[in-house]
Amino acid sequence: MLPSSPRHSASLLPAMLPCAALLAMSAICLSGCGGAPPASFRANMVEATKQQLRPEQEEQVATILLAMFGTPDDPVALPETGLDEAKLRLAAGPVRSDIVGRKNGLFREHCSHCHGITGDGLGPTAAFLNPYPRDYRPGVYKFKSTERADKPTDADLARILHNGIYGTSMPSFDLLGKQKIEALVEYVKYLSMRGETELWLMRAFFDLDDEDEGRLPETREFLVEDTLLPIAERWQEAEDAVIEVPEMPEDLDLAESIALGKELYHGNKANCVKCHGVTALGDGQANDYDDWNKPIVQLRKELDSTLSSLAETSTADMSPDELAEHVREIEWADRFEQVLAGDALEPRTIPPRNLRRAIYRGGRRPLDLYYRIHAGINGAPMPAAKGTVAPEDIWHIVNYIRSLPYGFDGELGADRPLASHGGFSTGSSGVATHTRSNP
Numbered sequence: 001m002l003p004s005s006p007r008h009s010a011s012l013l014p015a016m017l018p019c020a021a022l023l024a025m026s027a028i029c030l031s032g033c034g035g036a037p038p039a040s041f042r043a044n045m046v047e048a049t050k051q052q053l054r055p056e057q058e059e060q061v062a063t064i065l066l067a068m069f070g071t072p073d074d075p076v077a078l079p080e081t082g083l084d085e086a087k088l089r090l091a092a093g094p095v096r097s098d099i100v101g102r103k104n105g106l107f108r109e110h111c112s113h114c115h116g117i118t119g120d121g122l123g124p125t126a127a128f129l130n131p132y133p134r135d136y137r138p139g140v141y142k143f144k145s146t147e148r149a150d151k152p153t154d155a156d157l158a159r160i161l162h163n164g165i166y167g168t169s170m171p172s173f174d175l176l177g178k179q180k181i182e183a184l185v186e187y188v189k190y191l192s193m194r195g196e197t198e199l200w201l202m203r204a205f206f207d208l209d210d211e212d213e214g215r216l217p218e219t220r221e222f223l224v225e226d227t228l229l230p231i232a233e234r235w236q237e238a239e240d241a242v243i244e245v246p247e248m249p250e251d252l253d254l255a256e257s258i259a260l261g262k263e264l265y266h267g268n269k270a271n272c273v274k275c276h277g278v279t280a281l282g283d284g285q286a287n288d289y290d291d292w293n294k295p296i297v298q299l300r301k302e303l304d305s306t307l308s309s310l311a312e313t314s315t316a317d318m319s320p321d322e323l324a325e326h327v328r329e330i331e332w333a334d335r336f337e338q339v340l341a342g343d344a345l346e347p348r349t350i351p352p353r354n355l356r357r358a359i360y361r362g363g364r365r366p367l368d369l370y371y372r373i374h375a376g377i378n379g380a381p382m383p384a385a386k387g388t389v390a391p392e393d394i395w396h397i398v399n400y401i402r403s404l405p406y407g408f409d410g411e412l413g414a415d416r417p418l419a420s421h422g423g424f425s426t427g428s429s430g431v432a433t434h435t436r437s438n439p
């Protein structure tokens with residue numbers, strides 16, 4: 001939503017433009033001096049097309065973003081972002097060493113082939129991976145210690161980089177060491193804030209008044225106070241949004257706790273069974289998409305219905321105005337088709353996890369499972385149990401989940417741990433654990 005408050009006439013851009021102009025000039029020099037062309041951020045074309053932005057509007061967004069965030073080789077962090085530019089410089093740019101032999105360009109060396117230079121999850125390797133690498137631009141993260149809708153803390157992102165995401169292609173970068181991981185965490189946040197700012201600006205055109213003539217205001221108030229600050233503040237507030245976890249009851253009887261957890265799992269409050277299935281093999285509802293794939297699926301649908309209605313429309317009796325509108329629609333649909341083919345990956349459903357395989361992407365400490373169940377998984381269909389299950393009871397669900405890979409007390413098997421049958425393996429297909437026959 002755009003603010004209705006009067007806009008200051010003092011413009012932010014004059015202060016920022018020299019920097020933008022300088023960047024543009026150095027870019028010209030770099031390419032003109034025979035070096036490799038400088039890297040550039042890719043525009044969010046799916047959003048631009050969805051908002052039906054005109055080319056000059058896309059250009060305005062690019063100019064503002066250049067002034068506020070710089071380029072992949074030369075990142076800018078305005079003080080309001082709270083980002084540490086020195087850390088960004090270690091992670092940004094082409095892979096190289098500085099005068100003292102310190103390695104720069106960490107993101108491009110280690111991450112961009114999956115996550116893309118822009119952090120849009122569209123690196124060259126992305127199409128071959130399942131799940132797809134994360135698109136940082138909406139600023140949504142899954143495996144964290146904070147409430148569902150909140151940002152991750154720095155420690156959460158660092159943990160992801162130290163451990164990787166088990167069961168996906170996201171590797172561990174533990175060997176890089178603390179300092180480089182901190183630089184990469186800062187850079188991920190930078191790419192998210194940039195992506196969130198881009199999304200916000202592209203959507204802001206919709207709320208413009210007639211007098212704005214299709215251009216966003218370029219005042220400090222609009223660009224910094226109304227746009228950047230609210231985005232940056234949500235990142236800075238993450239440390240205060242960490243979930244309060246009650247101690248696991250000390251005198252807890254494990255067998256009893258597992259039984260209570262099982263009841264909750266199958267009950268209609270937590271309703272884990274809806275997605276993870278009676279068997280916990282992940283065979284419940286499995287046709288949903290995550291928040292990154294869902295918009296693409298919807299856009300595809302919209303495009304298909306536009307295309308079929310265009311095909312059915314006869315142009316024979318159209319007035320010149322109607323004809324012009326018809327042509328515009330065809331052009332838009334054509335452009336949309338190209339964008340979906342070139343700027344988005346083929347949508348994939350997100351299956352509920354097979355809980356008998358003991359593969360926990362967000363970490364396998366009981367605490368990690370507590371966070372996952374309490375807050376759900378942001379961006380994924382998995383809902384928060386917070387509010388429906390009492391905080392202490394979440395520990396019972398955690399204990400039940402942790403018991404699942406080791407036994408099957410339903411109709412398919414015995415109560416004994418599968419490990420005691422000598423047949424349990426964590427690595428192979430989860431299905432193998434329930435087809436094994438009882439001795």
Ligand code: HEC
Pocket residue numbers: 107110111112113114115125129130131132133134140141142143144157160161165168169170171173184185188361
């Ligand atoms: C081989 C591909 C690959 C490489 C290389 C890679 N990632 Fe990832 N990354 C992934 C995938 C796949 C996911 C999504 C996992 C999921 O959604 O479960 C992911 C997710 C993430 C997340 C999101 C975690 C969350 O809680 O939601 C962050 C942050 C991240 N990667 C950072 C990095 C950084 C920084 C680097 C470089 C140091 C990097 N990745 C390198 C594939 C990769």
Ligand code: HEC
Pocket residue numbers: 142265270271272273274275276350351352353355359360361362363369372373377380381382383385397401
């Ligand atoms: C609406 C469907 C849905 C419901 C209800 C649901 N889940 Fe999930 N759950 C999912 C999906 C989808 C994933 C996979 C998310 C991903 O891959 O990012 C998942 C993943 C998980 C994971 C793996 C976490 C990790 O770190 O990898 C656990 C554990 C889990 N769910 C437990 C539960 C429990 C316990 C409940 C009930 C309190 C529950 N789920 C309810 C859909 C659901």
